[in-house]
Amino acid sequence: MSKRVYSIISKVMDIPISEINDESSPETIESWDSFNSYVLLDELETEFKTEFSIDEVVETKNVADIKKYLKKHGIELND
Amino acid sequence: MSNNEKLSYFLNKAKKLGSNNFNNKIRVAVLSSFTINGLEESLRVKLYEKKVDCTTYVGGYNQFNQEILDSSSKLYKFSPDITFLILDTRSILGKLFYQPYSVSSSERKKIFDEKFEDLKNLIHSFTNQTQSKLIVTNFNIPSYSPYGIFETKVVDGFHNSIKKLNENLTNEFLKNDSVYIFDFNSFVNQYGEKNIFDTKQFLFGDIKISLDYISNLADEFTGYVFAVLGLTKRCIVLDLDNTLWGGIVGEDGYDGIKLGADPQGNSFIEFQKYLLSLNQRGILLAINSKNNPDDALDVITNHPDMILRKEHFACMKINWNDKVSNMIDIAKELNFGLDYLVYFDDDPVNRDFMRSSLPDVFTVELSNDPSQYTTIIKNMKEFNSLKITDEDAKRGQMYAQQKNRQEFERSVTNLDEFLKNLKLKVIIKDADKFSIPRISQLTLKTNQFNLTTKRYQEEDIKNFVEDKNIEIGYAQVEDKFGDNGITSVFILNKRNPKEWHLDTFLLSCRIMGRQIEKCIMQHIISKAKDNGVTTIKANYLPTKKNKPIEDFLPDCGFQKNEDGWIIDVNNKFKSPDFIEVIDE
CATH class of the missing domain: 3.40.50.1110 (SGNH hydrolase)
Known part of the structure; x- marks a missing residue:
């Protein structure tokens, strides 16, 4: 599930989709540095045509948080 | 976007x-x-x-x-x-x-x-x-x-x-x-x-x-x-049907093509206006089109809404040959490497054919919406140049004269006769502050008839001019069709009073094949002689592109030795008598 989110993370972090799960975070993915976290959020915003608030950006600690905020923005992640 | x-x-x-x-x-x-x-x-x-x-x-x-x-x-x-x-x-x-x-x-x-x-x-x-x-x-x-x-x-x-x-x-x-x-x-x-x-x-x-x-x-x-890096593109090669005008002139006819009058027709006019502005700053235009030449030329010459006319094109290949051979002919006629050419064609099949056959030509990925053509050309960075000189602005005109020369060349069958009738005049001068930008530009851009391909920025040329051990000369070439401008440069290192060293010798492709180089070499040799020099040393540094100058030194009588080529200034050297040389 959540293939669209995972595939963007895979593309930005340059790692295989199989290495990504909801617990993935800067602690578990080496290429997830602070700059790449801006890149990731920017590319998620483009892909899902939405914008994260500054609170959401600060609070995002892992993939589960990203999915939580996308759902909050009314985005269905049932792929 | x-x-x-x-x-x-x-x-x-x-x-x-x-x-x-x-x-x-x-x-x-x-x-x-x-x-x-x-x-x-x-x-x-x-x-x-x-x-x-x-x-x-x-x-x-x-x-x-x-x-x-x-x-x-x-x-x-x-x-x-x-x-x-x-x-x-x-x-x-x-x-x-x-x-x-x-x-x-x-x-x-x-x-x-x-x-x-x-x-x-x-x-x-x-x-x-x-x-x-x-x-x-x-x-x-x-x-x-x-x-x-x-x-x-x-x-x-x-x-x-x-x-x-x-x-x-x-x-x-x-x-x-x-x-x-x-x-x-x-x-x-x-x-x-x-x-x-x-x-x-x-x-x-x-x-x-x-x-x-x-x-x-x-x-x-x-x-x-x-x-x-001097990778500036110099010529835009254009298809005609659906590239310079909408529709196919061979089928839709002179009155049926879209050019002006409506939004689609205006897209092509807009595109032509941008092409003209690039032409005016020295980017050449050429045509590569499969068409009946009479139909196409009728539009180019007579259509009231055409912006680009015959005189704007340095070369026109309107025929039924395949476009790749036409492209090779265009490069030959303009004396350019293929990597100086940019190709615009609305047909993806033609583009594919061009890319796979001639990867050196920059084939532009054109939108299938003609209203986007101008955006595409405006976004291209390949026409950038560190310097745009007056010579550049005149280039389009010079090539139009060149087209007349070539027609003239075809009308006379004997090359000697052709050259004689051209009434060539070579004016050789020392570099001065007005010619420095053009001299630098020639060293940066000339690839074919260039002995050493040494690239010099304007600062370098300025320093050379101030250095009394170095002499920079240039030649301006005129013929009966007009002025070709500054088209040749040589740089001599005179540090050794007995043996001068030819650091740079180049000729713009525009004037190749007219034996002008020999006149300039004779000028250098007699000048050396007048200054008590016994020999002149030169080097030929081969590159992928400078084959045309390969035989130049031996042709002038230079002898090969262990570290280059050398000529005794007393060697008999015959330069063509049909060229008038003026030393200023």
Whole structure:
């Protein structure tokens, strides 16, 4: 599930989709540095045509948080 | 609109570029007053795609002052060919950016004057320490002002002060060949302030050019790299049907094609207008079209809405031959390498055929919507040139004369007779301050009839002119069809009074094949003789492109020895008698 989110993370972090799960975070993915976290959020915003608030950006600690905020923005992640 | 590829594409691709054996190499340094991650990656990827090997150095965060002032800094150790200094209004103005009206008008003026002086001195300090070109971004004028609608009522107000700072920068370096001002303010205008500046990204990471537009900035910067490397494209080769006009003239007829009068027809007129403006600055135009020549020429000559006419095309191939052979013929006729040509064709099959057969030709990916043609041509960075001289502006006209020459050549069957009838006149002069830009340009651009292919920037030529051990001469060539302009350069090193060394000898492709080179060589030899010199030494440094000059030295009587070619100035040397040589 959540293939669209995972595939963007895979593309930005340059790692295989199989290495990504909801617990993935800067602690578990080496290429997830602070700059790449801006890149990731920017590319998620483009892909899902939405914008994260500054609170959401600060609070995002892992993939589960990203999915939580996308759902909050009314985005269905049932792929 | 931003580039199609997102920044992560460039970031990750940059890591995987690997080694290459590209002939074109460039060292690029990037200095900035804010976070600009992703720029050097985008630049390297984009240049790699154009077969340019780019090595980069990125200065520390906001360390540009120290790096420029410290002569032993990593920046200078890196020894860049091009350095980009990217500054932003916010960092430079500091508090004044937010509170421009916290000070009086005269104080504001004083602060802006000081900012200009600081920056000017910084830039001069850079140019004193390195040969690198320096590209400095100018300052974006924000749309916001605390004065609101009153902003345009204030002398030396916030916005006007930035505008003046930009003007001062431009004027200060107008005649400086090492420093170019990149119009960053226009870049922001092009994409829009609210797209370029993303408040959230700024607050999080001091990112002042939003991530989606970093690669667009890299695109702009590639234009400087192409120009410095001399990769400037010189000729646009155009298809006709559905490229210069809508429809197919052979089927729809003279009256049926779309040209003017309606939105579709106007798209082609708009496109032609941009092509004409490029032609007027020296980019040649040519036609490569499968068509009945009479139908096509009727439109080109007589259609009231055509912008481009016969005289704008340096070469026309309108026939039923395949387009690849036509392209090869165009390159031959213009005496250009294929890599100087850009090809526009609406038909994807033709484009594919061209790309696979002649990968050196830059085949442009054209939209199937003709209203987009102008956008595509405006976004191309391949026509950038560090210098546009008066010669360039005349080039289109010169090639039109060339077309007449070639028609004349076809009408006379004997080459000697042709050359005799051309009434060639070669005027040889010493380099002076008016000819320096053109001389440098010729050394940078000439590939075929070039003995050593040594590239010299204007500064180098200026230094040579002042050096009494070095002599730079150039030749201006005229014939009965007109003036070809400055088309040949030679540089002699006279340090050894008994043996001069020919450092550079080149001839523009425009005048190749008329034995002009022999007259110039005779001039050099007799001059050497007059100065008590016994021998002249020369070298031929072969490249992929300079085969045409391969036999020149032996043809003139030079003998090969262990370290090059040598000629005794007393050797009998016969130069063609049909050329009038004037030594000025």
